[in-house]
Amino acid sequence: MELYLANESGGYDVTGLVSTVSVSGDYQQIARTLQASLLSFPTDSRVPEVDCPVGSAVRLTHEGETLFDGYVISRTKSTAANTIDLTCYDRGFYLKRIRTAKKVVDAAPEAVVAELCGEYGIDTGGLAATGVTVSRKFLGQTLYEIIATLYTIAGRTTGEKYHIGFDGDRLCVRAKGPSGRVTVIRGDSNLMDASVTESVENMVNSVAIYNQDGLLQSTVQREGAVQLYGLMQEYLQQANDAQTQAESMLSEDPEQKITVNCLGDPSLVTGGCAIVREPYTGLYGLFYIDSDTHTWKNGQYYNRLVLNFKAMMDEKEVGEAIGG
Structure with a gap:
């Protein structure tokens, strides 16, 4: 493992200053996280002092392969410890911090994402082709919410689940598999x-579909799961794809x-x-x-x-x- 840090003063290999480093990701979090503690002994000239302000670029590699590329988002210094604790996120962090407006009319998700990324100077890698067009109006949502919504809607037609994340400095969307x-x-x-x-605990084995007046239109169930585990029902408002949505919400195991x-x-x-x-x-x-x-x-x-x-x-x- 090699850990590099860069700021206005220059670039540094800080591998020798860390005893523990972790990099993590989750399908419900667009940004990957790196956490590290850098040794800091300002009064000991034998230990190099590296400046690591918020905003510094951070890159972690393993056997020459880049596993994290992002920025210091927060740091903690304490008189009780001889370390500086860093929390870093990759570029996915900014997709959740940029709110915008966008009108999409009969456009494929991949085309809309490419256009949004062009507007905000975000490089792209592979953007999964869906063969589906979407029409939707967004006002005040984050870039991540917009991208995830477009691919969520497309997935109801393609049957795919998509992973959104950064590969280095490039945004990629891939069908899972x-x-x-x-x-x-x-x-x-x-x-x-x-x-x-x-x-x-989180099972849904029944979905009730209601119209705008609150009248029940239909119910979609996994009857075997209802009999075995009891009724666990969700509500859904009637729409063109309500039946498809309901089916995707159900589970029986x-x-x-x-x-x-x-x-x-x-x-x-x-x-x-x-x-x-x-x-x-x-x-x-x-x-x-x-x-x-x-x-x-x-x-x-x-x-x-x-x-x-x-x-x-x-x-x-x-x-x-x-x-x-």
Whole structure:
């Protein structure tokens, strides 16, 4: 692991000043986070003093591959500790801090995102092509809310779940699913431990669709799940795609939270996939990565992953529909 910091004074390799560094991501958070503590001994000339003001650029690499590229968003100094604690975010942070207005008429999400990024000087990588057009008016929403809404709506037609995030300095939107080499995590190799928790706490097994006057129009249910776990119902207002929306909200099996600790692998990041083979918990097959934490401590590198059988998206629906 190598950690670099750059500010108005120049660029610095600060790897030797940190004992622990973590980089994390979550499918519900557009920005990836880096946290580190830099040794600071202002009175000891043997330890170099590096200025790290808020706004400094931060880059972390592992074996030559960039795993984080962002900025110091906050720092903490204390007389009780000989460290400076840094919290850094990648460029996704700014997508949630820029509010704007946009009118979209019969346009593909990928075209709208490319246009928005051009307006704000954001470089783009791959933007998933949907083959779907959307009409919607946004007023006062963040760039992230707009992008997520466009791809959420498109996903109801394509059947895909999309991951939105930055690859270095480029915004990318990808349909979730295996691509290229998929890492295998198994007990006799790189797996440290695994746990599985099953819960119906967030289950939705019935959706009631009402019109604007509050009159029930229809109900969509998973009857087997209702009989087994009890009625857990959501409300939905009638719209052209209400039936499709209702179907996408339903579940009939308990939610599973799968947590895996394994040896560090830079390819295991949110939005990607992993294959797990672990007989005690019964984990066999392809899983989607909902969140990841990469930690370097005392010369060791390891991952903590939250996995899911299903592809999940941070779905949004802001703004107002236009036309029919």
